[in-house]
Each structure stands twice: as structure tokens, then as C-alpha cells.
Amino acid sequence: MQTLASPAPRRRPRARHWAAQLALLPMAATVLLAYLGTLAWSVRVSFSSSRSLPVDDFVGLAQYSRLFASERWLLSLQNLALFGVLFIAACLVLGFLLAVFIDQQVSGEGLLRTVFLYPYAMSFVATGLVWQWLLNPELGLQAGVRALGWEQFGFDWIVSQDKVMYAIVLAAVWQAAGLVMALMLAGLRGIDDSLWKAARIDGIPRWRVYLSLVLPQLGPSFGTAAVLLSVSVVKLFDVVVAMTQGGPGVASEVPAKFIMDHLFGRANIGLASAASTVMLLTVLALVAPWLYARSRGARLGGQEGGR
Amino acid sequence: MRTTTRLALGTALACAALSTAQAQVRAEVVHWWTSGGESAAVKELALAYQAAGGTWVDNAVAGVEAAKATALNRILGGSPPTAAQFNTSKQFHDLIDGGLLNTIDEVAQKNGWDRMLPAPILNSVKIKGHYYAVPINIHMPAWFWYSKPAFEKAGLKEEPQTPEQFFAALDKLKAAGLVPLALGGQAWQEKLTFDAVLAHFGGPELYLKFYRDRDARTVQSDAFKKVLLSFKRLRQYVDAGSAGRNWNDATSMVIAGKAGLQIMGDWAKGEFQAARQVAGKDYGCFPGLGPRAPYIVSGDVFVFPKTSDAATIKAQQLLATSMTAPATQVAFNNRKGSIPIRTDVDAQAMDVCARLGLQIMKDGSRHLPNPEMLVTPDVAGAIQDIVTKYWNTPQSADDAARALAAALQG
Numbered sequence: 001m002q003t004l005a006s007p008a009p010r011r012r013p014r015a016r017h018w019a020a021q022l023a024l025l026p027m028a029a030t031v032l033l034a035y036l037g038t039l040a041w042s043v044r045v046s047f048s049s050s051r052s053l054p055v056d057d058f059v060g061l062a063q064y065s066r067l068f069a070s071e072r073w074l075l076s077l078q079n080l081a082l083f084g085v086l087f088i089a090a091c092l093v094l095g096f097l098l099a100v101f102i103d104q105q106v107s108g109e110g111l112l113r114t115v116f117l118y119p120y121a122m123s124f125v126a127t128g129l130v131w132q133w134l135l136n137p138e139l140g141l142q143a144g145v146r147a148l149g150w151e152q153f154g155f156d157w158i159v160s161q162d163k164v165m166y167a168i169v170l171a172a173v174w175q176a177a178g179l180v181m182a183l184m185l186a187g188l189r190g191i192d193d194s195l196w197k198a199a200r201i202d203g204i205p206r207w208r209v210y211l212s213l214v215l216p217q218l219g220p221s222f223g224t225a226a227v228l229l230s231v232s233v234v235k236l237f238d239v240v241v242a243m244t245q246g247g248p249g250v251a252s253e254v255p256a257k258f259i260m261d262h263l264f265g266r267a268n269i270g271l272a273s274a275a276s277t278v279m280l281l282t283v284l285a286l287v288a289p290w291l292y293a294r295s296r297g298a299r300l301g302g303q304e305g306g307r
Numbered sequence: 308m309r310t311t312t313r314l315a316l317g318t319a320l321a322c323a324a325l326s327t328a329q330a331q332v333r334a335e336v337v338h339w340w341t342s343g344g345e346s347a348a349v350k351e352l353a354l355a356y357q358a359a360g361g362t363w364v365d366n367a368v369a370g371v372e373a374a375k376a377t378a379l380n381r382i383l384g385g386s387p388p389t390a391a392q393f394n395t396s397k398q399f400h401d402l403i404d405g406g407l408l409n410t411i412d413e414v415a416q417k418n419g420w421d422r423m424l425p426a427p428i429l430n431s432v433k434i435k436g437h438y439y440a441v442p443i444n445i446h447m448p449a450w451f452w453y454s455k456p457a458f459e460k461a462g463l464k465e466e467p468q469t470p471e472q473f474f475a476a477l478d479k480l481k482a483a484g485l486v487p488l489a490l491g492g493q494a495w496q497e498k499l500t501f502d503a504v505l506a507h508f509g510g511p512e513l514y515l516k517f518y519r520d521r522d523a524r525t526v527q528s529d530a531f532k533k534v535l536l537s538f539k540r541l542r543q544y545v546d547a548g549s550a551g552r553n554w555n556d557a558t559s560m561v562i563a564g565k566a567g568l569q570i571m572g573d574w575a576k577g578e579f580q581a582a583r584q585v586a587g588k589d590y591g592c593f594p595g596l597g598p599r600a601p602y603i604v605s606g607d608v609f610v611f612p613k614t615s616d617a618a619t620i621k622a623q624q625l626l627a628t629s630m631t632a633p634a635t636q637v638a639f640n641n642r643k644g645s646i647p648i649r650t651d652v653d654a655q656a657m658d659v660c661a662r663l664g665l666q667i668m669k670d671g672s673r674h675l676p677n678p679e680m681l682v683t684p685d686v687a688g689a690i691q692d693i694v695t696k697y698w699n700t701p702q703s704a705d706d707a708a709r710a711l712a713a714a715l716q717g
Contacts, residue, residue: 051685052379052401066717072692138548159492159550161700245493248550249699250692264372266688267401 039280046274052267063274073275076253079165083254084233086166090173091229092222095180100210102181103188113185117178124175128242131171132158135243164244164252172239176232180225187221188214234283255279334622335364336609337381338392339374340643344577348642352443355635361625364389378612382407387612389622395431395442395606396679402610403439409611409620410437414627423649425668427604427676440608441627444636444645447664448572448677449503449603451593452579456564457485458591468597470508470537477544480567487544489566491552494695496571501538501694502603502678503570503595509534511601511675518681521715526708535697535704542698550699561590572605576644576660585658592660594667602667605677606645682715689714 049059067073098116102109119127134140135158145153157167191214199209237256240246246253255275262272334356340349346367353363366388368374375398378391382402393399402408415421415438421429424442432440453466458476461483467473480487490496506514509530516525525531546566549557558578560566569575576586584590594600609630611623629635636647641656646664654662667673679687693714697707 051683052398053383053405053407071696132551136548136551138546156547159547244551247494247695247699248492249696250494251699261688262685264376265684267398267684268688271685 042273043277045269046277048270050268050270050273052269054269059270063270064278067271067274067278072250072253073255073258075250076255076258079252080233080236080254082165083169083172083236084230086169087172087176087233088226088229090169091176091180092225094173094177095225096184096215096218098177098181099184099188102185113182116181119175119177120179122175124238125242127171127175128239131167131174132243135167158244159248161248161251164248168240168243168252171243172232172236175239176229179228183221183225184218187218191217230286234279332361332618332622332625333364334361334389334626335366336390336392336626337366337368337374337378337388338609339368339371340392341367341369342577344580344642344644348639351635351638351642352630355629355632355638356626359625359629361622361629382612387614389619390609390611390626393440393608393610394679395428395440395604395608396677397431397681397683398679399440399608399610400434400683402612403434407613408439409613409623410439411441411611411624411627412438414438414441414624414631418628418631420631423651425604425648425674426671427674427680428606428648430676431680432608440610441630442606442608442648443630444606444640444643445604445648445664445668446572446574446606446645447594447603448499448605449506449570449595450573450575450660451503451568451570451595452558452561452575453568453591453593454561454564454566455589455591457483457561457567460564461485461567466591466593470596473596474540477541477567481544485564486546486560486566487568488541489557489560489569490541490545490549491554491557492545492550492699493552493554494691496554496557497695497698498691499572500541500570501698504538504541505534506601506603506675507595508537514601514675515681517715518678519676521682523712523715526712526715532704532708535707538694539698539704573646573660573664574644576658580644587659592663594664599673601675602664602673603675603677604668605679606648686714686717689717 045054046063047059047061048055048057049062102112102116106112135142135155137143137154137156137159142153142155145155157163157170195213196209199213235256236254237260240252240254240257244252246257256279259272259275259279262268262275336352338349340346349365349367353365356363366377368377374392378388378393379402381387382391387407399408415433420433420438424432425445428442428445432438432442451466457480461476461479463476463479467476477487490500502514505517513525513530513534516522517531554571554575555578557566557569558571558575559582561569562579562582562584576592579586579590586592594602609626611626614620614623630639631648633647633649633652636649637652637656640647640661644661646657646661646668650665650669652665654665657665678690682690690711693707693710696702696710697704
């Protein structure tokens with residue numbers, strides 16, 4: 001900001017370098033203490049027999065073996081995987097289609113954009129509650145349609161053991177698809193107009209242009225969207241609590257809820273820390289290949305472009 | 308509601324600080340009572356403390372878990388509050404083992420708590436001969452609430468006295484086109500229902516063998532299997548929208564006469580009161596089946612984090628004294644919906660259900676400690692997971708029993 005207002009006189013690069021390093025020190029300390037330090041501490045706690053207070057003993061992998069003997073934990077991992085795949089795929093497809101739809105110079109584009117993006121501005125808790133009522137077989141959609149005369153109509157996913165996770169995916173997609181749409185739309189608008197003109201001259205159908213030319217160019221948008229969506233998959237907690245509280249039974253348990261329950265209500269921070277460590281490792285295992293590919297790409301790009 | 312209460316409290320405290328020069332007896336109290344009735348109740352505690360010459364600094368944290376986490380974090384972080392709320396249970400025993408709590412032996416001895424407190428509560432706060440917490444109320448988590456109009460509609464003249472009569476009553480309610488049992492299908496409510504079935508259908512001995520002795524053979528016994536089957540049988544009397552429902556929404560079904568019965572703690576009374584219904588007239592309550600039904604005792608306590616500061620210790624002891632005084636007890640518990648921890652109070656101001664509860668509390672043989680007094684939060688949680696799974700899936704009673712036996716050892 002300052003440089004924009006009144007350009008400071010140029011200093012020698014080395015001095016600036018030194019000053020920048022110094023200025024970064026507090027941040028480095030924060031990273032070391034507040035992020036990595038606490039992380040190391042939770043890993044340490046996961047090897048102790050801590051209940052409601054951290055204890056300084058060492059019990060080896062006992063908490064981990066208890067964790068993986070727990071039916072609820074295994075189920076919550078399964079649920080997370082199912083949710084992750086369906087949620088990310090559905091959001092990407094739906095978001096892309098919405099963006100394409102809006103990109104057709106429809107009238108009232110601003111309004112449509114707001115409508116589609118609006119759910120994302122709502123908290124997950126509110127989303128969860130709204131969908132809980134909508135899907136409640138005694139109050140919501142099912143009761144409404146039945147009242148209209150379709151007596152046999154059934155839509156009770158939220159109270160069904162096998163389908164409750166799909167109900168949660170439905171609510172989550174409703175919320176996040178708008179965000180993907182916004183990202184995709186920005187990507188679409190970034191595509192050169194001459195591409196479209198060329199395609200029209202060649203007589204290529206629109207859908208074909210989207211599929212073969214536009215889609216590949218949207219790679220970075222898809223990447224960003226996928227990262228954002230993955231983060232909300234790992235964090236998945238509020239919408240489950242608001243919609244089902246992990247029920248019926250334990251059918252919609254997710255790891256974050258397992259961790260929170262054991263951290264506070266069940267006074268077992270040892271087990272909760274073990275579960276968080278497993279989550280951390282899972283995320284690292286998924287992120288590592290992506291980071292590697294990116295750093296490789298950056299290095300190659302750097303070589304090509306020079307400095 | 309909270310802001311208003313805070314304002315009211317703040318004003319009251321400001322006046323107190325001006326009129327008396329006893330600001331040094333200052334108590335910061337962490338609790339989770341934030342709903343309308345609850346904050347009205349906690350205000351009674353604050354007023355009583357102020358009348359005894361102390362200054363009450365209110366620190367209400369919304370949510371039970373959040374409040375407990377706040378207290379724990381502050382204790383561990385070295386800036387503990389003067390007092391912190393917990394349930395009458397084993398939740399704070401880790402703190403005692405860690406040497407993080409002050410005792411209040413002096414107050415307890417002076418006021419004769421040994422004679423005054425019911426056994427389950429005494430056992431929960433008196434550990435290895437020392438008093439570590441001040442009990443503040445008694446909640447009974449397994450009351451049966453019923454709608455009088457619904458019972459009339461189903462042709463039911465009286466409250467069921469045996470499990471058979473109970474199921475017969477449910478059948479009649481169902482035949483009358485009502486939801487027989489209003490249940491919020493959340494894991495803790497299912498567990499609460501299970502505990503009620505265990506205590507009232509299985510009997511106190513079976514209950515204690517399960518929770519206190521953690522006896523694996525009991526769990527495999529026929530009597531226990533019968534309890535599991537009775538519990539599951541209740542499922543036919545619950546409506547399809549039960550899953551995920553909040554407890555107060557289930558209570559509303561009873562209030563509206565849409566449902567016949569609900570098994571819930573005495574905090575449900577607040578909902579009936581808010582709907583301007585009168586106990587004994589619009590709705591009925593019975594604490595179990597038959598005249599000898601056990602009375603499950605639970606409730607809230609305040610613990611006093613360790614400090615060597617004389618002024619704080621004085622503040623803590625004054626809290627313990629003023630909270631347990633008979634007048635405070637009645638004023639507080641009337642607002643809270645619970646009953647006093649002592650039976651030597653004036654019951655005039657209480658409603659029918661509370662008076663019934665107080666009457667039963669005089670008979671020690673009917674007291675039953677709540678599960679959380681007997682097992683750690685961890686084991687209680689594991690049992691809850693199994694109960695909710697058994698309730699919601701076609702799992703057999705044998706499998707559930709096996710899982711329970713394993714959880715009890717954990």
C-alpha cells in the first residue's frame with residue numbers, strides 16, 4: 001500500500017533482504033510454536049494414557065489400537081470417504097454446469113449468481129437445520145408431497161441407516177456448489193473470445209467446444225475448487241451435528257465429531273489426539289503427492305521462464 | 308435473555324459493591340446455565356451470595372461441553388475461576404487425582420453434610436474422606452411425563468404400575484391414533500430411555516450390577532436380555548420422525564396432546580410451564596413404575612479449583628455455605644425445575660412433581676446413583692454408542708449384550 005502511495009527510494013537489495021528476514025521472525029516463531037509446537041504436543045498426548053487432563057506417561061500405541069478397534073471410528077472413516085468422493089464430484093460437476101449455464105448471457109445474470117452463491121454465505125449449522133426440517137419425514141418434503149395426494153411418496157433418507165450419508169451430501173452440495181460455480185465462471189470469463197470465434201467459423205458445436213477446449217483450460221479453476229472442497233471434507237462436522245448428530249444410531253458419524261466427542265464430552269484426550277493424528281497423517285498422505293507435483297511443476301516452469 | 312440477566316446481575320452487583328465494602332470476597336463462577344429458566348435460577352444463587360456478603364462475577368458459557376472445556380483450560384492454564392460447574396458424577400475426579408481442587412471440608416463438617424446429603428450425592432462429592440464439590444440440585448433424569456388429554460382419549464384411567472401395564476397403556480395410546488411414546492432420537496436420549504428401562508423394568512439390583520459392579524456375567528444373564536428386548540420393544544411406539552429430534556420438540560408433542568408419554572428428566576417441566584400447563588391438571592408425572600420405583604439421582608455441583616490465596620479460599624467457602632442454605636435451595640431449584648439437595652426445606656412453593664420427588668428423596672432405599680456417578684465419562688460414552696446402535700439397527704440383543712460386556716471392561 002505504502003509503495004503505491006509514495007514510492008520509497010530504492011534500497012540496496014541485500015539490506016532489504018535482511019530487513020525482510022527480521023520482519024518475518026515473529027511469524028516464524030508463531031509457526032514454530034503455535035502450529036508445529038501444538039501439533040507435536042498432540043502427537044505426544046496420543047502416546048499417553050491421558051483422560052481429561054494430559055498425563056506425562058508413555059503407553060505406546062495403546063490409544064491407536066483402541067482407536068482402530070472402535071467400530072464407530074472405522075465407520076466414521078468410511079463415511080468420510082463416501083462423503084468426500086460424492087461431495088467433491090457432485091460439486092465440481094454441478095458447479096461447472098451452473099457456470100456454463102450462466103455464461104450463456106442469460107438475462108438477470110447478477111441475480112442468478114447471487115442466488116447460487118447465497119447458500120455458501122450461510123453457516124453450515126443453519127444449512128444443516130434447514131435440511132433437517134426439509135428431510136424430516138413428519139414435517140418436510142415427504143409429508144408435504146403426501147399431503148398433496150401422493151400417499152406412497154417416500155423420502156426419508158435422513159432417518160435411514162443406509163441413506164443418511166446421502167442426505168448429508170445433498171445438503172453440503174447445495175451449499176458449496178455455488179462457490180464452485182463462481183470459480184468456474186471466473187475461469188470461463190478468462191478464456192479468450194477469439195477461441196469462440198474460431199470455433200464458430202469452423203462450425204464446431206458448442207458442447208464440443210466446452211468439452212474439448214474449455215474444460216482443459218479450466219484446470220487451475222478445478223484445482224482450486226478441489227482443494228477448497230477437500231478442506232471442507234476433512235472439517236466436516238457442523239452440518240452433521242446440525243442435521244443428524246451422527247445418527248440415526250451411529251450411521252452418520254464422521255472423524256471430526258468422534259474427536260470432539262472424545263476431547264470434551266468423554267474426557268479422553270489421549271484417544272482424541274490419536275484420532276486427530278490419524279486424520280493429520282491421512283491429509284498429509286493425500287496432499288504430499290499434490291505438493292510434490294506442484295513443486296516439480298514450479299521448478300520446471302522456473303527453468304523455462306528464467307528469473 | 309442472557310444479556311438482560313447479565314445486565315440485571317451487573318446492576319445488582321454494582322449496588323452491592325457500593326453499599327458494602329466487601330469486594331474482596333469475590334467469586335468468579337463458570338457455569339453453563341444460559342436458557343431463560345436457567346439464568347433466572349442462577350440469579351438466585353448470585354443474589355444469595357451477595358446477601359451473604361460476597362461479590363458474584365458471572366461467567367456463563369453456552370453449552371455444557373464448552374463450559375467444562377473452559378473450566379479445564381483455565382485450571383490447567385493457571386488462571387482458574389473461583390468455582391466451576393460440573394455434573395454430579397465422576398467428571399471431576401481426574402481433577403481431584405491431579406491435585407487441582409481445594410477441599411471444602413470445614414463448611415461440610417460445620418453444616419453436617421454427612422447427615423444431610425443423600426448417599427449417591429455424598430459418594431459423588433466426598434472422595435477419600437474429603438469434600439471436593441458442593442452439590443446444588445437433584446435432577447431425576449428418568450421421569451415419565453404424560454398428557455392427561457391423551458390418556459383420556461385412549462381410555463386410560465391410571466398411571467401404569469408394572470411393565471405389562473406400561474406396554475398395555477402404550478398399545479391403547481397407539482390404538483387411539485396417537486404417538487404413544489415421544490422420543491427424540493438422539494444418542495443421549497436413547498441412552499436415557501435405556502437407563503430408565505434398566506432401572507424400572509430390570510430393577511435397582513440389575514442396574515447396580517451393571518453400572519457399579521460392571522459385572523460381565525450380569526450382562527449375559529436372561530434378566531438383562533429381557534431389559535434389552537423391552538427397550539427395543541419401545542421402538543414400535545415411536546413415530547418415524549423421531550430420529551434427530553430435540554428433547555424439547557418431543558416434549559411439545561406431549562404438551563400438544565399428539566403424543567402420550569415422554570421419558571425425560573425433570574428439566575422438561577420448564578417446557579410445560581412455558582406452555583402454561585399445570586402439573587397434575589394438564590399433564591402428569593410419575594417417577595417410575597409402582598410405589599417402590601427407584602429414584603435416579605443426578606444433578607449439578609460446583610468445584611473449587613486449587614489456590615492458596617486466602618481471599619479466594621474465603622470466597623469459595625462462602626459460596627459453598629450460601630449455595631446450600633435452605634432458602635437458596637428452594638429459590639434456585641424452583642426456577643431450575645430440580646429439587647433441593649436437602650429434604651429439610653419448605654416444600655410449600657413447589658409443584659406436585661417436585662413435592663413427589665422430595666418425598667421420595669426422604670426414603671434412602673429408593674435412591675439410585677446415575678450412571679455417570681458410577682462409570683467414567685469414557686465408559687458411559689462407549690455404552691451410549693452401543694445403545695444407540697442397538698436401538699437404530701436390527702442388531703440382536705445377544706450381540707448388543709456382548710458389546711456392552713466388552714465396553715464395561717474398557
